[in-house]
Amino acid sequence: MIEVKGLHKSFGKLQVLKGIDDYIAKGEVVVVIGPSGSGKSTYLRCINRMEEATSGQILVDGVDITDKNVEINQIRQKVGMVFQHFNLFPHMTVLENITLAPIQVKKMNPEEAKKVAYTLLDKVGLREKADEYPNKLSGGQKQRIAIARALAMNPEVMLFDEPTSALDPEMVKEVLEVIKDLAKEGMTMMIVTHEMGFAKEVGTRLVFMDEGKILEEGKPKEVFDNPREERTQIFLSKVL
Ligand code: ADP
Ligand code: MG
Numbered sequence: 001m002i003e004v005k006g007l008h009k010s011f012g013k014l015q016v017l018k019g020i021d022d023y024i025a026k027g028e029v030v031v032v033i034g035p036s037g038s039g040k041s042t043y044l045r046c047i048n049r050m051e052e053a054t055s056g057q058i059l060v061d062g063v064d065i066t067d068k069n070v071e072i073n074q075i076r077q078k079v080g081m082v083f084q085h086f087n088l089f090p091h092m093t094v095l096e097n098i099t100l101a102p103i104q105v106k107k108m109n110p111e112e113a114k115k116v117a118y119t120l121l122d123k124v125g126l127r128e129k130a131d132e133y134p135n136k137l138s139g140g141q142k143q144r145i146a147i148a149r150a151l152a153m154n155p156e157v158m159l160f161d162e163p164t165s166a167l168d169p170e171m172v173k174e175v176l177e178v179i180k181d182l183a184k185e186g187m188t189m190m191i192v193t194h195e196m197g198f199a200k201e202v203g204t205r206l207v208f209m210d211e212g213k214i215l216e217e218g219k220p221k222e223v224f225d226n227p228r229e230e231r232t233q234i235f236l237s238k239v240l
Helices: 040-047 072-078 094-104 110-123 139-151 169-184 196-202 220-225 230-239
Strands: 002-011 014-024 029-033 055-060 079-082 157-161 188-192 205-210 213-218
Touching: 002 040, 014 040, 014 213, 029 040, 029 196, 040 055, 040 157, 040 188, 072 079, 079 139, 094 110, 094 139, 110 139, 139 157, 139 169, 169 188, 169 196, 196 220, 205 220, 205 230, 213 220, 213 230, 220 230
Parallel strands: 029 188, 029 205, 079 157, 157 188
Antiparallel strands: 002 014, 002 055, 205 213
């Protein structure tokens, strides 16, 4: 589903990604962990071209998204993204947030888009919030709406960048449950998270990033129980 070849990314002189190679199969749930500043967010942002790769290739479903001729809208339809701080449009209702991109980008007719939105609101358990504005919602509710909004484009892949890091502890679970359901349905996902229990339960593969590279990877349980690299051991000893 996603093939990453020799991905490098620099900001000016700062080299952030220093050669990432990976292959994410359809239905995989890849959990990305690593120290702050190791390039996790930059990596995810390159995969939906919110950042442009400095060199290397990223094939999503066979399309090289680093190719400047590939339209950004084509990528955004394939790759959905959910952020730590939700990024809902504050001046739009929940329903408008969810239907905007399908109507504008996919040219879906508004009635159809609404239907899709209500189905997704049911999925995240928030149908009754359709006409509310984001500022009336809790953090956990906002994040569930952000997930519904990303799903409205019917993406092939979902990227999550620390989706629960900004939430009060009692709201973490409701968001993780939604992501877990997606995993069960076979959605291909990459998730940056510090929720190690979740990583172990839901991740089909764990990737440990350090200083802009994938230092170690494997089945989550195997990496947690038996980290090969010293830097992985040090990181895990701090978070587990
Ligand atoms: P992580 O998500 O693992 O904490 P990031 O990918 O956010 O790491 O950041 C990696 C490094 O890249 C950091 O040193 C950060 O300051 C730098 N960085 C990220 N985005 C930008 C940017 N837009 N401009 C300049 N430096 C950036
Ligand atoms: Mg980050």
